[in-house]
Amino acid sequence: MKAVVFDGFGSSDVLNLIDMEIEKPKEGEVLVEVIAVTIDNVDIIIRKGLYKTDLKSPAITGRDLVGKVKEVGSGVSGFSAGDYVWTNSSGYDGRMGATAEFVLVESDRLYHIPKGVDPYKLVASVHSASTAQIVTRDVMRLGKNSKILIEGAGGNVGRKLVQCARAFNSYVVTTSSDCDFEILKGLGADECYSYHEDGMNELFEKHKDGFDHIIDTSGKVKLSDNINLLGLNGQLTMITPPPADTSFDAMDFYTKGKKIVGFVFSRATCEDLLQNAKYLNKYFEKNLLLEDNIEFYSFKDVAMLQYKIEKDGARGVKYVIRP
Numbered sequence: 001m002k003a004v005v006f007d008g009f010g011s012s013d014v015l016n017l018i019d020m021e022i023e024k025p026k027e028g029e030v031l032v033e034v035i036a037v038t039i040d041n042v043d044i045i046i047r048k049g050l051y052k053t054d055l056k057s058p059a060i061t062g063r064d065l066v067g068k069v070k071e072v073g074s075g076v077s078g079f080s081a082g083d084y085v086w087t088n089s090s091g092y093d094g095r096m097g098a099t100a101e102f103v104l105v106e107s108d109r110l111y112h113i114p115k116g117v118d119p120y121k122l123v124a125s126v127h128s129a130s131t132a133q134i135v136t137r138d139v140m141r142l143g144k145n146s147k148i149l150i151e152g153a154g155g156n157v158g159r160k161l162v163q164c165a166r167a168f169n170s171y172v173v174t175t176s177s178d179c180d181f182e183i184l185k186g187l188g189a190d191e192c193y194s195y196h197e198d199g200m201n202e203l204f205e206k207h208k209d210g211f212d213h214i215i216d217t218s219g220k221v222k223l224s225d226n227i228n229l230l231g232l233n234g235q236l237t238m239i240t241p242p243p244a245d246t247s248f249d250a251m252d253f254y255t256k257g258k259k260i261v262g263f264v265f266s267r268a269t270c271e272d273l274l275q276n277a278k279y280l281n282k283y284f285e286k287n288l289l290l291e292d293n294i295e296f297y298s299f300k301d302v303a304m305l306q307y308k309i310e311k312d313g314a315r316g317v318k319y320v321i322r323p
Helices: 043-048 121-138 154-167 178-187 197-206 223-229 250-255 270-285 299-312
Strands: 002-006 017-018 029-038 065-072 084-087 102-106 147-151 171-178 191-194 211-216 230-238 259-262 296-300 318-322
Touching: 002 299, 017 191, 017 299, 029 084, 043 299, 065 102, 065 121, 084 121, 121 270, 121 296, 121 318, 147 154, 154 171, 154 178, 171 178, 171 197, 178 191, 191 197, 197 223, 211 223, 223 230, 250 296, 296 299, 299 318
Parallel strands: 147 171, 147 211, 171 191, 211 230, 230 259, 296 318
Antiparallel strands: 002 017, 029 065, 029 102, 029 318, 065 084
């Protein structure tokens, strides 16, 4: 089979398309014939060695895949040959990566694709949708009285955070480029502000009472600015590190009971992932949280695409890779 691998950490130049043997599934494993994978920023972080985790040698890149069950190992129940499935936790903690023609997946990390859901849209959506769903439901524990500020809301994660927050009937405020306002309001945003200086000044002025929750998807907003925007008992959830900045009012932070919480998807347990999959499949069945802006490529393009994302960002497009 063909697979995209790396033997050492480094730039996208370490990625190679090679031939590998197809392995038989062991106890508790399922052999999946891959239909498509996608590229996430975390794939680049792992390839560069910035996230310390056990990897096979050679390591196959990629985390998310959709495919069809080819064969099941002993002790596996709930899956049969021909089932259409997805996973979003390949390629770290010693597990086989996703970017191969056939991938071994632990059965407790594998989920059925809901009937009628486009597998290409699903694989393009699952990483950002998982982040948004787990953050809003489990990390923030949003409710109908929550007021949330989503910064960088025009991106893949930001748009899904808006939809998830709206599902909890929270009051949703966003920052983004002006050209994203119409889309974000269509997804459920109550107020939209430009991330440029004038828009941010207007945001600060109107919301002096602060927010219950703030999340910055861009990693470009100063920590001090977001802490100052938190209200009483407010929580800042970090899914990416902000610019280096340590100047904030520690007394105000302490006396108002503010919190900073970090979320790393790779730390989610099997049970976390299973519950997430159940919620996501319900969203997907309703055609929610699914990506429409997709471009298709093949395995030979993976190194080029990882380089492109690392250099310029994804710019709102999801790259779907077919064998």
